[in-house]
Amino acid sequence: MQIKTFTFNPFMENTYVVYDQGKAAIIDPGCYDPAEEKELVEFVQKEGLEVEKILSTHGHIDHVLGNAFVKNHFNIPLWIGEHDQETLRSVAAYAPSYGFQKYTAVEPDVLMKEGEYITIGSSQLKVLFVPGHAPGHIAFYHETEGFVLGGDVLFRESIGRTDLPGGDFDTLINSIRTEFFTLPNDTVVYPGHGGETTIGYEKKYNPFCKVA
Known part of the structure; x- marks a missing residue:
């Protein structure tokens, strides 16, 4: 599986195109202005990719600004975690x-559940349920190739903010320690903002959740 990273919108959000054997999914499309939309397309x-779906880690504004454009341009469904629909729907009220x-709101077409596998080409991504930053936040783990597309859960020496509606610090730390920190140390984390890191590095150096 190959991964292409774009950094979009004033929040400097990471949008990912993941692809294998010509099939692709766009994760958290944050493109908002025409230049960003053009860059992605x-x-x-x-x-020469066939984009099959949008995969959403969570429904905060910076990660969904491009949902309507991508959904309509490629005529594809929007997939989101089953517990994060209200987070997504609330964006229309505060976007202005x-x-x-x-901002144009769109409804999800498919609700993903914890433990499910999402197929892209010959690759599969496992859905991890990692609430705390958002109540229905999920992440996508590729066990064979050793990476996780983590959204706003774990950053290099930092974590997702928990002061937004539905956020909770203790819940987020528990998600990191029970879901992320049980992955192999060399697992690469592709976060929703900033550069990539590894599980082992964060277990050692992250001031919020390092393991003694």
């Missing part, structure tokens, strides 16, 4: 106050 066209008057 041109990459897909250049690689953040300056995103052009």
Whole structure:
């Protein structure tokens, strides 16, 4: 499986295109302005990819700004965790106050459950349930190739914020320690913001959740 990272919108959010054997999924499309939309589409066209679905780690504004564009442009379904629908639906109410008057809300088509496997080409991503930053937050783990697309759960020497509606610090730390920190130390974490890291590094150096 190959991974292409884009950094979009004023929140500097990471949008990922994951692809295998010509099949692709777009994870957390944060593209908002025409230049960002064009950059994403041109990459897909250049690689000759068939985009099959949008996979959403969670429904906060910075991770869903491009949902409507990507869904309509590629005519594909939106997949989101079964417990995060209200997080997604709330974006329409507060988007204008953040300056995103052009935000268009779309409903999810498929609800993902913990432990399910999502197929992309010949690869499979396992759905992990990791609440705390958002109540229905999920992540996508590729066991064979040793990486997790983690959204806003674990960052390099940091963690997702927990002061937003539905957030809870203790819940987030528990998610990290029971779901992420049980993965092999060399597992690469592709986060929702910033550069990649590894499970082993964060267990040793992350000031919020390191393991003594």
